[in-house]
Amino acid sequence: MDVLLATFLAAALAETGDKTQLLVMALAARYGRTGPILLGLALAALAGSLAAAFAGAWLHDLVTPRATALLVALALAFAGVSGLIGGQRPEVGFHWKTGALITAAASIFIVELGDKTQLLTAALAAQFDSLFFAAAGATAGMVAANVPAALLADRLATAPLRQARVGIAVLFLVASFVVAVISLELI
Numbered sequence: 001m002d003v004l005l006a007t008f009l010a011a012a013l014a015e016t017g018d019k020t021q022l023l024v025m026a027l028a029a030r031y032g033r034t035g036p037i038l039l040g041l042a043l044a045a046l047a048g049s050l051a052a053a054f055a056g057a058w059l060h061d062l063v064t065p066r067a068t069a070l071l072v073a074l075a076l077a078f079a080g081v082s083g084l085i086g087g088q089r090p091e092v093g094f095h096w097k098t099g100a101l102i103t104a105a106a107s108i109f110i111v112e113l114g115d116k117t118q119l120l121t122a123a124l125a126a127q128f129d130s131l132f133f134a135a136a137g138a139t140a141g142m143v144a145a146n147v148p149a150a151l152l153a154d155r156l157a158t159a160p161l162r163q164a165r166v167g168i169a170v171l172f173l174v175a176s177f178v179v180a181v182i183s184l185e186l187i
Helices: 003-015 019-031 034-059 065-085 101-113 116-127 131-151 163-182
Strands: none
Touching: 003 034, 003 065, 003 101, 003 116, 003 163, 019 034, 019 101, 034 065, 034 116, 034 131, 065 116, 065 131, 065 163, 101 116, 116 131
């Protein structure tokens, strides 16, 4: 059950101010309906999280426990650095002629490919050797972080998301350092 909470928190924090959240806000504003956007988000989050958790669970048997701990540290560092760098709304899906559900599911899935949330999910699935709990936690975390973006798109557009993203990025970098030091037994 630890993996469920860990992936939920990692995904929810990683999504705050991230390009997926900005895409959800833009899609909610474009279509004016949050139901299909949230369903598309949930489907894309589940598909991406299952793929990442599968990769992590597969990797668990191939490497040592210390290596999986270092993978978690690396994923946290990647999340921190990408949080300091990014934050622009992706342009995918805005000219598609599909409906809100298909556009949301496909564009969010595409935007999330190789994203920090997927890397964190894979690393935590490898650390805990748990495919389904890691995928469930990451999916729930992504949805939880993006529901306000869909429901409050107009108000969140002026919110200080950049400051929140930078603060969370620093938190990820500190956590990365701590996990690396502990896994390398430097203290």
